[in-house]
Amino acid sequence: xxxxxxxxxxxxxxxxxxxxxxxxxxxxxxxxxxxxxxxxxxxxxxxxxxxxxxxxxxxxxxxxxxxxxxxxxxxxxxxxxxxxxxxxxxxxxxxxxxxxxxxxxxxxxxxxxxxxxxxxxxxxxxxxxxxxxxxxxxxxxxxxxxxxxxxxxxxxxxxxxxxxxxxxxxxxxxxxxxxxxxxxxxxxxxxxxxxxxxxxxxxxxxxxxxxxxxxxxxxxxxxxxxxxxxxxxxxxxxxxxxxxxxxxxxxxxxxxxxxxxxxxxxxx
Amino acid sequence: xxxxxxxxxxxxxxxxxxxxxxxxxxxxxxxxxxxxxxxxxxxxxxxxxxxxxxxxxxxxxxxxxxxxxxxxxxxxxxxxxxxxxxxxxxxxxxxxxxxxxxxxxxxxxxxxxxxxxxxxxxxxxxxxxxxxxxxxxxxxxxxxxxxxxxxxxxxxxxxxxxxxxxxxxxxxxxxxxxxxxxxxxxxxxxxxxxxxxxxxxxxxxxxxxxxxxxxxxxxxxxxxxxxxxxxxxxxxxxxxxxxxxxxxxxxxxxxxxxxxxxxxxxxxxxxxxxxxxxxxxxxxxxxxxxxxxxxx
Numbered sequence: 001x002x003x004x005x006x007x008x009x010x011x012x013x014x015x016x017x018x019x020x021x022x023x024x025x026x027x028x029x030x031x032x033x034x035x036x037x038x039x040x041x042x043x044x045x046x047x048x049x050x051x052x053x054x055x056x057x058x059x060x061x062x063x064x065x066x067x068x069x070x071x072x073x074x075x076x077x078x079x080x081x082x083x084x085x086x087x088x089x090x091x092x093x094x095x096x097x098x099x100x101x102x103x104x105x106x107x108x109x110x111x112x113x114x115x116x117x118x119x120x121x122x123x124x125x126x127x128x129x130x131x132x133x134x135x136x137x138x139x140x141x142x143x144x145x146x147x148x149x150x151x152x153x154x155x156x157x158x159x160x161x162x163x164x165x166x167x168x169x170x171x172x173x174x175x176x177x178x179x180x181x182x183x184x185x186x187x188x189x190x191x192x193x194x195x196x197x198x199x200x201x202x203x204x205x206x207x208x209x210x211x212x213x214x215x216x217x218x219x220x221x222x223x224x225x226x227x228x229x230x231x232x233x234x235x236x237x238x239x240x241x242x243x244x245x246x247x248x249x250x251x252x253x254x255x256x257x258x259x260x261x262x263x264x265x266x267x268x
Numbered sequence: 269x270x271x272x273x274x275x276x277x278x279x280x281x282x283x284x285x286x287x288x289x290x291x292x293x294x295x296x297x298x299x300x301x302x303x304x305x306x307x308x309x310x311x312x313x314x315x316x317x318x319x320x321x322x323x324x325x326x327x328x329x330x331x332x333x334x335x336x337x338x339x340x341x342x343x344x345x346x347x348x349x350x351x352x353x354x355x356x357x358x359x360x361x362x363x364x365x366x367x368x369x370x371x372x373x374x375x376x377x378x379x380x381x382x383x384x385x386x387x388x389x390x391x392x393x394x395x396x397x398x399x400x401x402x403x404x405x406x407x408x409x410x411x412x413x414x415x416x417x418x419x420x421x422x423x424x425x426x427x428x429x430x431x432x433x434x435x436x437x438x439x440x441x442x443x444x445x446x447x448x449x450x451x452x453x454x455x456x457x458x459x460x461x462x463x464x465x466x467x468x469x470x471x472x473x474x475x476x477x478x479x480x481x482x483x484x485x486x487x488x489x490x491x492x493x494x495x496x497x498x499x500x501x502x503x504x505x506x507x508x509x510x511x512x513x514x515x516x517x518x519x520x521x522x523x524x525x526x527x528x529x530x531x532x533x534x535x536x537x538x539x540x541x542x543x544x545x546x547x548x549x550x551x552x553x554x555x556x557x558x559x560x561x562x563x564x
Contacts, residue, residue, distance in 0.1 A: 007364065010360070014355065014356055088352070092347075093347075093352070096318045097341075097369060098368050098369050099337075100319075267315075267321045
């Protein structure tokens with residue numbers, strides 16, 4: 001397995017797009033929320049901009065920033081991880097050279113999982129850094145209060161990237177695949193929800209759509225918004241963390257399963 | 269030991285049958301040419317035996333082994349276009365090939381020297397000319413010192429100089445005692461390089477054997493004289509010469525191997541016929557190929 005992971009690393013380590021996308025993620029994760037510092041006071045419930053940088057809420061704010069960043073940069077990279085092997089015809093060449101289709105699949109997926117683990121570790125380190133430098137008094141319990149954000153964050157990264165990878169394999173053409181990935185996450189799922197239920201938000205079914213479930217792993221950190229919604233509609237605006245984790249895990253398994261089927265069955 | 273055994277291999281693309289119950293055997297040490305016009309199913313056949321196309325029916329085995337993946341690591345192949353990561357240089361691309369084959373990277377420099385890319389080994393693949401790309405693909409096929417090499421139209425799209433270079437490299441490889449399987453629509457190429465040949469058309473095997481056996485031993489004799497009618501009468505009396513056709517002031521004849529040009533010249537001279545032209549040509553694969561494909 002390590003050999004297969006290393007094979008993908010050999011393909012990517014000098015790849016400029018890989019450097020750019022991962023570099024953007026690394027650069028933007030700690031910096032996107034910095035401009036908030038210049039605002040003296042924020043409306044309730046946040047009040048002080050320091051809440052964004054302090055334990056335990058730092059996990060939710062950086063987590064939400066990471067939600068967007070992993071959707072863009074990790075997801076894009078996952079799409080390219082699939083489509084470029086088609087456009088360069090190197091997937092075909094890898095098989096001819098002696099890789100089995102399943103080995104090629106394992107090589108790609110293990111690389112994506114490793115990348116998501118790395119992205120999560122980086123997120124954890126950024127949170128710790130801001131937390132320790134901005135929180136005056138903290139106990140172990142303040143730090144660990146939102147610690148469930150760590151596995152949630154990992155599932156979120158893997159959710160976006162396994163979905164992007166599947167889209168890439170399905171479409172094979174980089175441009176169209178990237179567009180479809182973006183469009184699905186940003187509005188096709190909403191349109192589907194409306195077409196099927198004639199409602200976008202005010203229907204409990206919205207939770208069970210894949211990208212919604214994955215988004216809810218690190219949702220918008222304004223709990224009060226969700227509370228008002230619950231009072232009006234009788235069900236929560238976001239999935240509970242456990243619900244989101246279970247739903248996302250099921251989707252991830254499905255995405256990876258279909259990706260494997262495609263790679264094993266298709267003529268190259 | 270047979271290197272490759274193909275049994276009743278069939279592949280359909282919709283209503284079109286690209287490969288039709290094809291069976292053939294390649295023995296160790298053969299330089300095996302698969303000869304056929306464009307679209308005759310050569311690449312589809314190679315695609316199936318290399319694991320990238322799923323056959324509809326039939327089977328194949330490499331080295332009499334049931335495991336095709338580990339077998340492919342003993343094969344070096346260049347199928348259609350050279351496929352490499354454009355953003356990596358020659359050395360890094362070949363390192364990936366070595367990693368897949370589970371072989372060391374020591375010989376990479378030597379392979380690059382063989383295909384004369386050593387000086388450009390640190391340039392990215394995308395900066396290469398078509399000929400250089402093709403040569404890198406040949407170097408790629410050599411990584412891991414495979415027992416069998418497969419080349420699909422290795423000189424396609426190259427300029428005359430590139431063609432000569434690639435052929436020269438192929439001859440060098442063949443001289444090392446490797447088994448080589450080469451698909452080509454260029455008869456001359458197969459005739460010059462191969463020991464064995466399979467002729468296929470519309471996915472069907474038409475003929476197979478050594479190049480010598482496919483090429484009959486007969487020779488073609490072209491003969492000309494001022495009095496062509498007298499010459500014709502003379503030929504009818506000669507048992508070892510068979511009339512094929514007449515073109516202008518020349519006759520095209522078929523003769524057994526070992527036919528003596530000296531004797532016919534002598535006979536004609538005694539009859540008072542002065543020959544203006546006399547040539548004896550080995551039958552080419554081209555004429556045999558046209559003959560075989562026309563019959564089917």
